[in-house]
Amino acid sequence: MKTLSFLCLVILGILTVYPFQETFSAEKTTFINFGATQSSSAYFPPRVAIAKIINREVPEVRVTVVESGSTNDNAMRMIEGVFQMASGAVDTARDVYWGRDRWKDKRWTKMRLFSGLSEGRLLTYVRRDAAIRSFSDITGKPINPGFMGSDAEALSMKIFSALPEIKPVIVRGTMEDSMKNLSLGKIIGMVKQSPKKVYDSGMASVHVQIPLDIVGLSKQQAEKVRTKFPEIAFSYISKGQYSESPMSGDFWVVGSINGHWVSSDIPEELVYKMIKAVYENYNEVIAAFAPAGWADPLKMVIEAAENASAEAFCPFHAGVVRYLREKGIRVPKILIPPEYK
Missing domain, CATH: 3.40.190.10 (Periplasmic binding protein-like II)
Structure with missing residues (x-):
């Protein structure tokens, strides 16, 4: 028994000085x-x-x-x-x-x-049946400016502050809730960071059920935003650039990486x-x-x-x-x- 007790003390001492190898690896x-x-x-x-x-x-x-x-x-x-x-x-x-x-x-x-x-583009997606033909047309309409906490949301609010004449009804929410609201017609549009050549995949899934178009700023509107926020860069979208909406284009959207x-x-x-x-x-x-x-x-x-x-x-x-x-x-x-x- 004494021998066993002595061995236990020796082992305890060794473990105190030299911890388990797994613990060392974790460190x-x-x-x-x-x-x-x-x-x-x-x-x-x-x-x-x-x-x-x-x-x-x-x-x-x-x-x-x-x-x-x-x-x-x-x-x-x-x-x-x-x-x-x-x-x-x-x-x-x-x-x-x-x-x-x-x-x-x-x-x-x-x-x-x-x-x-x-390289992304900040696209404003709108329901085709809402008959939105320009960025100005979203005034008075319910729209999600980008899901909560996103860069899209922050940029959208900057744009609206620089263009006070455009006053949509802001409906905040998660991406899932906003996509659902867009599909149900509770909102007519949603802003989403997207690739520069195709619709965002989430928006593409909505587009299959409810056709979506995109709208953007005129050159004058983009310049007005740049005057207030010179750090914001814009990219030109030509007509037909996005095959999902061949009639959308000839406007400016925020470009970013x-x-x-x-x-x-x-x-x-x-x-x-x-x-x-x-x-x-x-x-x-x-x-x-x-x-x-x-x-x-x-x-x-x-x-x-x-x-x-x-x-x-x-x-x-x-x-x-x-x-x-x-x-x-x-x-x-x-x-x-x-x-x-």
């Missing part, structure tokens, strides 16, 4: 909560694909995809430390990094860009491995979201930043800059973070 694993978007969005599957690539190729990192309210919700959770990685508009990352607009009192300089995903952010708290070495893994296995992301294949996820950001002003962008993470320079790709000064050496 070496970096856990990342990746804020995506609502699971019904076409933008959700590519985020799942990115997490799968990282988890498979970078064993010291464990990424968990979390359904969220999208861009602004993700930004707030990044600031709070709930998310260490998130999806959203490159423009929102810029506003958070520089403390602009709604982020004026919440400036967060740890925000970093990880990559782009696709939908992408991914990470916190500067994640070490450079890990982000370097993460972006390398994603970039070199990008065919898996394209398989989950075809528009991801229309432009290079890193070069689209670089090209947009080429002639931009000093405060027009949030910088890349140092690990991303390292990877780009390793590949011989020039990185504009405004995309290089202060910690990069």
Whole structure:
């Protein structure tokens, strides 16, 4: 018995000095909560694909995809430390990094860009049977400005504030509720961030049941918005550009890059491995979201930043800059973070 008691004490002492190997391994694993978007969005599957690539190729990192309210919700959770990685508009990352607009009192300089995903367009979808022929026609009509917490919602409200003569009845809600309300005719329109060549998949599913058209701003309206919000970029939509609505077009819509952010708290070495893994296995992301294949996820950001002003962008993470320079790709000064050496 004495011998057994002695052995137990020895074993206890060893465990105190040398913890279980599993515990040691867990301490070496970096856990990342990746804020995506609502699971019904076409933008959700590519985020799942990115997490799968990282988890498979970078064993010291464990990424968990979390359904969220999208861009602004993700930004707030990044600031709070709930998310260490998130999806959203490159423009929102810029506003958070520089403390602009709604982020004026919440400036967060740890925000970093990880990559782009696709060049998007902010489309205003309207029921064809509502006989809406122009953006001005939505005045007095019930419309969802973008599901709650999304970049679409924030941009829509900026546009309406710059064009006070256009006064729709704002009906807020989740993406699912808004799509249902659109199908039932409780609202006549919905604003949704979409790929630059095709309808958003959620809107396409509604379109099959209830034909939808898209409307946009006139050149004069777009210029008026730009006067108040010079950071907003517009893209021209020609007639027939969207095959789902061949008669829609000859107007301007907000253009943006939908992408991914990470916190500067994640070490450079890990982000370097993460972006390398994603970039070199990008065919898996394209398989989950075809528009991801229309432009290079890193070069689209670089090209947009080429002639931009000093405060027009949030910088890349140092690990991303390292990877780009390793590949011989020039990185504009405004995309290089202060910690990069």
